[in-house]
Amino acid sequence: MPPWAEALNGLARRVLGPAAGVRFEPLPAAGRSYEYTAAAGTLTVGATDGVSAAVGLHDYLSTVCGRSVGWDTLLPLDLPSLPPVQRRRGLARVRHGYYLNFCTFSYTMPYWGWAEWEREIDWMALHGITMPLAATGHEAALLLAYTRLGLDAGTVRGFLGGPGYLPFQYMGCLDGFAGPLPPSWVEGHRVLGARVLERERAFGMTPVLPAFTGHVPRQLAGAGATSRGWAGFETWVLDPTDPMYPRIGGEITRAQLELFGTDHLYAGDPFIEMKPVDADASYPAAVASATLAGLRSADPDAVWVMQAWPFSYHGEFWTEERVATFLGAIPAERMVLVDLWAEYDPQWRRLAGFSGKPWLWCALLNFGGRTDPVGDPRALPEQIDEALAAPDPPVGLGLAMEAIHNNPAYFELVTDQIWHPVGDVGAWTDAFAERRYGPGAWTDDLRVAWRGLLGSVYDARGLEISPGFRGVMTARPSYAPLQDGATRLRADVEGLLWYPAPVLADAWHRLVEAAERYPELVPGPLGHDLVEVGIAYMARVADRFCLAAVTESACLGAASGPHLDRFLRVFDDLERMLACRDEYTFQRWEAGALSWATGTADREVLRDNARRVVTVWSQTAGTDLDDYAGRHWAGLVGGYYRDRWRLWADGLDRALADPGEEAALAERLRERAETFLREGPLPPAADLAGLAAESRRLLTAYGDALPG
Incomplete structure (x- = not known):
């Protein structure tokens, strides 16, 4: 038995269940490689090393069984059997x-x-x-x-x-x-x-x-x-x-x-x-x-x-x-x-x-x-x-x-x-989608949805995706756009929508329909993708609504209530969807931090670290690292981020008349940050309808909010 066989047996049990039916063998060969065969319900993987053996196992699952193991795949996989296959080989391109x-x-x-x-x-x-x-x-x-x-x-x-x-x-x-x-x-x-x-x-x-x-x-x-x-x-x-x-x-x-x-x-x-x-x-x-x-x-x-x-x-x-x-x-x-x-x-x-x-x-x-x-x-x-x-x-x-x-x-x-x-990245994406959700009646629709993502958010050709690449929702509010008639803000908003919005909307629609038809998929990768795509669309909606509010206010010389209300409502609506998926909640992050505390002093340090690094990062006075993490999480979007933009909106009339209002806004934002570090977020809403239902509600309300 190779020295890595025990580790691979444990991996196979975690991926396939206790009766995995997988056998691992050493493979004398130059370079890192694997080969596998399957017959009579047993998969035999030979490999030069443990990682190559794991890759061979994953290749079998992906290409023969139509299942891949991602970050959010529910394990163990529900495979009824291990299908037979003739010998297949793989050789690593790099060491x-x-x-x-x-x-x-x-x-x-x-x-x-x-x-x-x-x-x-x-x-x-x-x-x-x-x-x-x-x-x-x-x-x-x-x-x-x-x-x-x-x-x-x-x-x-x-x-x-x-x-x-x-x-x-x-x-x-x-x-x-x-x-x-x-x-x-x-x-x-x-x-x-x-x-x-x-x-x-x-x-x-x-x-x-x-x-x-x-x-x-x-x-x-x-x-x-x-x-x-x-x-x-x-x-x-x-x-x-x-x-x-x-x-x-x-x-x-x-x-x-x-x-x-x-x-x-x-x-x-x-x-x-x-x-x-x-x-x-x-x-x-x-x-x-x-x-x-x-x-x-x-x-x-x-x-x-x-x-x-x-x-x-x-x-x-x-x-x-x-x-x-x-x-x-x-x-x-x-x-x-x-x-x-x-x-x-x-x-x-x-x-x-x-x-x-x-x-x-x-x-x-x-x-x-x-x-x-x-x-x-x-x-x-x-x-x-x-x-x-x-x-x-x-x-x-x-x-x-x-x-x-x-x-x-x-x-x-x-x-x-x-x-x-x-x-062909298009063909690769088709295969990725099929293996991500597993074979079933949903395959065609979800494959088309991923083609839509490839034609929208994943079509950022030549764009610099860097720390400055973000929308208004998680950005630090400022009255600066009022000074130039929102010229810079408009350029930023338009630059973040480099693809046809209806293509993204259609992909989102297909994901929502799949979640409604096949609820058994929602706890796994489909739920994660549903939230990610919802964030992608709603973040651009927030950009557009903010631009409309700023532009009209600058033109009228006074804050415009309906546009501001529409902008702020996006935060509350997105918050509900985010709260339906545990990994998109701030509460999960903070609970993880506090799980390491053994006393009051530990809790104070760990709670502060968890809250600080995803918001102000260092000091509450505002620095280049402020909002660096920029996360659309429940507990932040409908609380911390919304409250900051509410403070911005409350001072908008004064800012139109007095450029010095920027300093007053900075102080209000500092106080809000201090409150968050001290008190944390509000608890999530108690009347959530579930991820598919909350996604449908968003899609119905905002599905045509972006330009065609």
Whole structure:
């Protein structure tokens, strides 16, 4: 039996039930591959490794049984039998499937327990992920290392800050914010992190642990340390020539080895969204040398994995010459670059394949956990094929989104190409829809609905889908549009409706009809898709209604009641639909956070973190990070967001006469944010009619509200 067979048997039972009827065997072959046959109700999967075996199982389910396993598939699958099939084979196109972004550990999974992690690791294996970022529990390694370096535990926990912000601490963006870190959290996540790593390794994955990048507690910052800023936060970094730099790096790595073991991959981002504190071209190279020295002092086989985001985010600083000098200080076998926004701003093309360093082509798409479905899937196959045909092709493909469990078709299109090229995205989308819901009478209608999505929200060709890509509903209200007659607002609103609205409306209509005819599908993926598409349509309705209210008010010189009322009513109506699906409720998010509390002090920190990161992010006075997450969630849409626009509407008459009203609005918004952080959202409505009925109500009321 191969060493990964036990893990795969467990996966098969979770996907197919206790009588899975699947047998796994080793497959001697070059490269990562699988093959399978099925006869007499038994599926036999041979594979070179555990992840390839999982991909083979998923390929059988998808191509033979017509069922796929997505983030929201109800498990175990209700397959009556395992159909026979002649031998089929698969060979991976690349060595690695990469997964996650440091931000994901804040925007999606900070409050997960083992049940959520087990389900996610299964998804990873089935979709070919071999190299996941693994940051859960890293705070335990930092606590161990810094106490060994002489700091007391309370000081270290204060430095680490709130649990919801830990990933930004690991990237060196902030410290000591929204904390302190509860002691029980550290131990609980040490145990959870070890369990996550054990399961990932059981599948044959090679997890990537965090690395030290020079960011230290103020108490350890010597005379040569330098302060730097990010989004209003100040942190301290050691000079790379300071002997403490590699010493601390080695101590942290040794702590990881002791607590979690290692697969010799370490993710570190010493610059991320901060320019190097020294503009001299040699400085980044010195940081690279010190970072590697610290890693290798504890693990001689260490390989540094670094996101290429700084080269994009500060492209004017990171010239080709500077990048080449930096990368030249690192042996090729000691680094892997993650080109994490390659679907829009590929750095591999600009930087000539990263000077021969191994690199990963990754899609980002989602920023902060935005709930709007959007993307340009048609471009993905050509982009990936171009990269694979380059002189220095990527060693892997992957996903580096800031939050998961959104836009499933887009992200599965990427993971499918780890193993198979995709020629016709339309045909791929048809197959995706059929397998997502399973075979049945509903197949044709839902396939047509997905073609409509491909012709609307998923037809964002050439658009920059970035943090600024959002509508008015989740944006911070402002009176600025009154000053230019809503010219800029009109351009923004029209820019967000780049597709024929009736195409989206028809797709929504088909999904609603399917939910009414086949209610058994609603608890699974259909319910998720129904909400996503409802958000897509209603967000654009809110944009249009807001524009109408602003335009008429500016023309009349006074606030127009009917238009404002119509705009605000959208929030209340959408809130009801969102409350019908648990993952679209703020209450679920906060309950997850509080599940880790062991006392009153813990509850206060965890509650604050859960509320803060998806609203004001940092301070209530309003910053560039305000509303970054922009989530259409029940508890936010009909409460927090609606209340802010109500405050805006209440001051609209005054703002038309006095431009200084903007400052008064800012103060009212600050007070509303403080109230939300203190009191949270109102409970959901008690008279909800169910997701299909609430969706039908929205469709009837607003289905013709967008221009044809």
